[in-house]
Amino acid sequence: MHEDIFLKVDNYISNLLGIEDKALTDTIRSLDDEGIPQISVSANHGKFLQVLMISCNAKRVLELGTLGGYSTIWQARALPEDGKLISLEMDPRYAAVARKNIENAGLSSKVDIRVGKALDLLPVLLAENEAPFDFIFIDADKPPYKEYFDYALKLSRPGTLIVCDNVVREAKILDPDSTDERVKGVQRLNESLKHNKQVTATIIQTVGVKEHDGMIIAVVNRTGE
Numbered sequence: 401m402h403e404d405i406f407l408k409v410d411n412y413i414s415n416l417l418g419i420e421d422k423a424l425t426d427t428i429r430s431l432d433d434e435g436i437p438q439i440s441v442s443a444n445h446g447k448f449l450q451v452l453m454i455s456c457n458a459k460r461v462l463e464l465g466t467l468g469g470y471s472t473i474w475q476a477r478a479l480p481e482d483g484k485l486i487s488l489e490m491d492p493r494y495a496a497v498a499r500k501n502i503e504n505a506g507l508s509s510k511v512d513i514r515v516g517k518a519l520d521l522l523p524v525l526l527a528e529n530e531a532p533f534d535f536i537f538i539d540a541d542k543p544p545y546k547e548y549f550d551y552a553l554k555l556s557r558p559g560t561l562i563v564c565d566n567v568v569r570e571a572k573i574l575d576p577d578s579t580d581e582r583v584k585g586v587q588r589l590n591e592s593l594k595h596n597k598q599v600t601a602t603i604i605q606t607v608g609v610k611e612h613d614g615m616i617i618a619v620v621n622r623t624g625e
C-alpha cells in the first residue's frame with residue numbers, strides 16, 4: 401500500500417477544500433479531552449457528505465452514530481436555514497459532548513440528538529412520521545448495518561441518498577470466512593445490495609488519513625424502476 405502518498409494527497413485536498421474551522425478542530429480536541437476514540441470521519445469525508453447533501457437538496461437528514469458531533473457539524477452546515485438533522489447516539493456521554501460541540505458551532509437549532517440504541521430509536525422515528533429523510537448517513541455499530549439500511553429505506557422517498565461508512569475495512573470484506581462481527585455485518589449489507597431493486601448503489605473505496613475503507617452510496621429508485 402502507498403499509505404504515505406495517500407496521506408499526503410489527502411492533506412493536499414483538505415488544505416484546499418476541506419479546511420476545518422475552530423468549531424471542528426475544537427470538536428476533534430474534545431474527543432481526546434473526554435477520552436472518546438478518534439473515529440470521526442475525515443475532513444475530506446465531511447466535505448464529501450456536504451457535496452452529496454447539496455446535490456440532492458437535502459433539507460431533512462438522519463445520521464446513525466453521532467460520537468462527538470464532527471460529521472454532524474459538517475452535515476448540519478450544508479442544510480438550508482429551515483433544515484433539520486436528527487442524529488442517533490447510544491452513549492449518553494458522547495451525546496452530551498456532541499451537544500456542546502454543536503452548540504459551539506452555532507447549530508443547535510438545526511440538530512436533534514436522540515440518545516439510545518438505533519434499533520430502538522428507528523421504529524420511533526417511523527411511528528412519529530419523521531420520514532421521509534432526504535439524506536441518511538449510517539455510521540453506527542457495524543453488525544446490524546443491513547437492519548439499519550432496511551430502516552433507512554422505510555424512512556426514505558425516491559431520490560433519498562443513503563451513505564454507509566466503513567464497508568471495506570482494510571479489505572477484510574474479501575474474507576468469506578471472517579469471524580469478525582463487524583466484517584460480517586457489512587458483508588451482509590454489501591452483498592444484499594446486489595439484488596436490491598429499491599436502490600441504485602455502489603461502493604467507493606477510500607484511502608488517506610483514515611485506514612483503507614469505503615462507503616456505500618445508494619440512491620432510492622423511483623417507484624417502478
Ligand code: SAM
Nearest residue numbers: 440441465467470471489490517518539540541
Ligand atoms: N459519525 C461520527 C463522526 O464521523 O463524527 C462517528 C461515529 S462512530 C464511528 C460510531 C458511533 O456509533 C459511536 O459514537 C457509538 O457510540 C455509536 N453507536 C454504537 N452502537 C450504536 C447503536 N446501537 N445505536 C446508536 N449508536 C451507536
